[in-house]
Amino acid sequence: MTDPTQEPRFLQDPYPAYAAMRSISPVRPVSGSGGHRNYLVTGYAEAREALGDARLSKDTAAFFAGKGSRRRLHPAVAHTMLAGDPPQHTRLRTLVTKAFTTGAVAQLRPFIARVTDELLDQWPAGGTFDFVAGLAVPLPVIVICELLGVPQTDRPDVQRWSAELFAAGKPDVIDAASHSMADYMTGLITTKRRDPGSSLLDRLIAARDGDDHLSETELVSLAVLLLVAGHETTTNALGNALLALLQHPAALDRLRAKPDDVPAALDELLRFDSAVSTATFRFTTEAVELGGTEIPAGVPVLVALGAANRDPARFPAPDQLDLDRNAAAHLAFGHGIHRCVGAPLAKAEAEIALRAVLTRFSRIRLAVPADRLEWRHTRLVRGLTALPVLA
Template identity: 80%
Template sequence: MTDPAKDPRFLRNPYPTYDAMRSSCPVQRVHSGSGGHPSYLVTGYAEAREALGNASLSKDTAVFFAGKKSRRRLHPAVARTMLASDPPRHTRLRKLVTKAFTTGAVARLRPFITRVADDLLDQWPTDEPFDAVAGLAVPLPVIVICELLGVPPADRPDVQGWSADLFAAGEPGIIDTASHAIADYMTDLVADKREAPGRSFLDALISARDGDDHLSEEELVSLAVLLLVAGHETTANALGNALLALLRNPAELDHLRGSPDEIPAALDELLRFDSAVSTSTFRFTTEAVTLGCTDIPAGAPVLVALGAANRDPTRFPAPDQLDLNRNATAHLAFGHGIHRCVGAPLAKAELEIALRAVLARFPGIRLAVPTEQLEWRRTRLVRGLVSLPILAQQRP
């Protein structure tokens, strides 16, 4: 398998490649893994779900890379996030983070999310093509997570730029530089908040750091970076992908336009259809493991292609068809097991509010360019559009 980030055809539509791999064997050895190490790519749904919940697959990258020479210079706060840890450390950190994404916490954020979405849509022109990624999909979750963490408005463009650079596939220098920029920024922000405490969730984490939970300084900064990056990157991609899926399926678009209260139920199918996370973050086997038809030795990296698993016809019949009547609650777009996306409730709230607002205000919305002209982000980890040119007409 060649590097997918270098193949425009794969970026535009990875699913035929995934289908071919899955039909041969749903778990295959590939040569495009982390750090140049041969890896095993999982494309089948059952195998993906098993891998995501298998305790023999570790996410502790520090253990895997210990003693291995590397030219990378990722900031430790980025290299050692909660995502790159196992229990009991992961359990302790996740317990702290979960407090920001409870049903009640997200419900309290909904009025703010609605105001932000409305403010952004107020700026959409109705007489010329407009980029819905730059005009909604990116700024909405950026503003929301920055507000949650107490990042000042003036700093948010820099934060978004560094975050985007962290996903620059094939550009290790750019990634490493961005990791230091964003970690240094969050270190300074933590220091500022200690001097002048506020009511943000970052302030709550700082209190935990200085209180009974005893977060180390690195853990505190690492959690802040993870929340900042994960809190908007995947949601931005999911919203762009969902808008495109609906624009390419006018019958489903018309249905939601006429029945907006069905949008929450439709989100699972939209998330399944074109998953914002293409491949889950790094795992490796701590002992020999058999997944599907493949025996994987100990110490081997395992990459789970969530987008491929969500198009597995053995789990989702006619998977290449967007069917908003489908029960897609078992999708893996948010992962599975102890590492399932902790921010999923917030992401779904943002998606619902944004889609409701767009369909209500712009019933004549349509693509402004042919789909083959759309450009996709050059990254292995996430799947998202560089831009989504639309005509936001108020009438069909």
């Protein structure tokens, strides 16, 4: 069966295709690029099982070794923490986890709130405004750049390279962006070694130069990963969440009247339209039975997080936005040892931003019909290129 994520209409609304596939089988083969066979997971139980199964490796270097790929991704981008298994993954994740604990994120909340207010101050009173360009993109970029110590003058370049890394169907653009980003971070690390500060990147440099056995390549790779992953998910989550509310007036009115309910509503908003459509690359190291389907060894497995979050076997009436639903078990941030390490920061940014928008702009509404909105041309993440609103 052809991979439905290859269809143009899939970007606009992937959920009917996911539902159709799931109704036949929650795990089934699909044709990937170049005619290679992949397996697509659309069921919740099967997705959760796959995300926690150690027989599904993320070691991309091992998978592609000897396959003669023509890609020229920078090694620091091709072999990140996301592309490895324990014990290497465990060691690298331990180095960054402390920066994203609930306590650490709580200390960032005043900064996040201040940046949010400064960005919203630029909205034209009573005019049309692009929520994506005006808040959903710059807020998480500013926050993660501040956390890593990226100078303000460099942030537009960082933002552009990050977007290019997700340019589906444009391998040359992706490869070039990977080198630009890695070269930039290499230079920033050199600068920080000469003039150390107190940022997260400075602490990672200290780990590299100290006793934590972090190689130079791993240092650059971690820096790139944190920079990109630190804002991509949040940007898409913010746009998807606001669009969902604008399309569901009762839910929007409820949160307008009770903005303190925004934190409790976040899990349902994340479930309803996941910012990450498909989990990052995995492949079977041995034959695996999943959802009654036998998957051979050495085959890529695509875990569709967005599909899993709309599985009626786990979330009744999944196509309805229900703010009273207990959606805490959603898979928008993944599951298991590779669950998004920055999830607490992403949720804090989304909460603060949505609360501020709903509080300050009580009449916010779509400026164009929803079917005219354009979605990003990438099958890994799901997000809007723009969200015009009337404030």
